[in-house]
Amino acid sequence: MLKKRIIPCLDIKAGRVVKGVQFENLKDSGDPVELAYQYMQEGADELVFLDITATQDNRKTLLEWVKKVAQVIQIPFTVGGGIRTVQDVEAIIDCGADKISINSSAVQNPYLITEIAKQFGSQCVVVAIDTKYIHEKNKVFIAGGRIETNLITEEWCKTAQELGAGEILLTSIDHDGAKKGFALDLLKTITQTVSIPVIASGGAGTKEHFAEVFIHTKASAALAASVFHNKIIPIPELKAFLSQYSIPVRYAKN
Amino acid sequence: MLAILDYGAGNVASVANVLHSLNTEFVVSSDITILQQADKILFPGVGHASFAMNRLHELNLIPFIQNFEKPFLGICLGMQVMCTHTEEGNTECLNIIPVKVKKFPPEDIIPHTGWNETLHNENMLFKDIPQGTDFYFVHSYYAEKNPYCRATCTYILEFCCAVQKENFWGVQFHPEKSAEYGKKIIQNFLSL
Structure with missing residues (x-):
């Protein structure tokens, strides 16, 4: 049977992992390469890295650590943050x-999805969508959740699929950081x-939150950051x- | 000499990384004169089957691959391209393994993405791999079950996820992305 995937997400700034990641026996807890290896050993099914600086001067640093991560892990991984062109992807x-x-770049230029x-x-192609319930609608936000767009989340998910997205990474801004469980109703609808x-x-x-999302929705994977980094949930x-x-x-x- | 056949759209970097971690020397090439010297070839592939076949045609590699007599391993699209025909773009393939590749019926999420368990019969590629081991898959098309099948996997239906005909081997999953046991598959291939 196809397994449900558990995906730790690492935020990277200038080649360093930000937010405290608490692993024992780590020489350098800010090193994306060491952390990636540790998570693979623990049984993570996949990893997501989000480059939260993503300025142009930073691209070189980004490529350097991506290369190093790829050399040490043999599980799939996704890189996001600041990707605007097919050349960036390449x-x-x-x-x-x-x-x-x-x-954000997919919202600003939806055909980028198709081109990639x-x-x-x-x-x-993973299309990441940040969504927030506002004015009685699920709306898509960009720029790290700061800017509201005109897009309705359900419709944008559908459009992204039609344009060629292979997966959707749906983050509920309302639920993010609250540690009270995933956005079950919305995920049920979207899946x-x-x-x-x-x-x-x-x-x-909590562990129960992961069970809930797989029991009540058709989500293929669940992603989290702090509960893994802080060793709340091994x-x-x-x-x-x-x-x-x-x-x-x-x-x-x- | 081990060679990775790079037709321009394979996931060469990942396969190369596993080989590095196994301290194995290899060349990456699409040049027939170099590939002719290889005593083993890895053929990774992602993307569209018709693109891959067109590239192999342009590179004049089709008869070369079909007549290759040493161990050859196709990965993911690489395996599909070794079959007779695929519904992806209605493409005629290398016809090394007489099997048809079909699109999954739309009864579940497609592509089949993630870790799924495999059952294999006794063969060298799966040496020391426990039954039911999970490997990482990403694909929308599958090879039907057939007499050359060496391992199966079930998603929507039971399909063939590893084939062998003489020196030609193929795996639908990505051994280069399947952690320790994936690495073991590559190692087993290197020991053939």
């Missing part, structure tokens, strides 16, 4: 990343609206917990 893929994620999919295949995999993001605080423990509810998960080789 550089990241050439360094060994498997997928890229685009957010044509050249690298849909499997490479019924699109036929590509949806990665649930925003709100994970990945092997989470997977053992999900198994109790017959949620299919993968165990890493010890």
Whole structure:
């Protein structure tokens, strides 16, 4: 059976992991390469790296660490942040990343999705969508959640799929950081609206929250940051917990 | 000499990284004169089947691959292209393994993305791999079950996820992205 994926997300600034990541035996807890390796060993199914600086001067640093991460991990990983052109994608893929994620740039230029999919295949294109419930509607926000757009989340998900997105990474701004669970209702709707995999993001605080999202929605994967980084939920423990509810998960080789 | 056949759209970097981690020397090439010297070839592929076939045609590599007599491993699209025909772009393929590649019926999420378990019969590529091991898949088309099938996987339906005919091997999943056991598959291929 296809397994539900557990995906730690790492925010990177100038080549360094930001937000405290608390792993034991780490020489350098800010090193994306060491952390990526540690997460792979723990049984993460995939990793997402978001470059939150993403300025032009930073691109070189980005490519350097992407290359190093690719050299040490043998699980899929996605790189996002500041990707605006097919050339940006090409550089990241050439360094060994498997997928890229685009957010604001896809909203500003939806055909970027198609262009990337044509050249690298849909499997490479993750469209990240930040959504917030406002004026009784689910609206898409860009620029790290600062700017409201005219897009309705459900419609934008559908459009992204039609344009060639291979996966949708849906982050609920309302739930993000609150640690009170994922946006179940919205995820339920979106996973019924699109036929590509949806990665649930925003709100994970406990193991139960992960179980809920897989029991009540058709999400293919769940992404979280702080609960993994702060060791609140160790990945092997989470997977053992999900198994109790017959949620299919993968165990890493010890 | 081990060669990675790079037709211009494969996931060469990931495969190269695994080989580096195994301390294996290799060349990356699409040049027939170099590939002719190879005693093993890895053929990774992502993207569209018709693009891959067109590129192989332009590079004049089709008869060369078909007549290659040493171990050859196609990965993902690489495996599909070794079959007879694929519904992706209604493309005639290399016809090394007489199997048809079809599109998954739209009964679940497509592409089949993520880790899924495999069952294999006894063969060298899966040596020391436990039954039910999860590998990483990303694909919308699948090879039907067939007499050359060496491993199967189930998603929507049961399909063939590893094939072998003589020196030609193919895997639908990405061993280069399947953690320790994926690495083991590559190692097993190198030991053939």
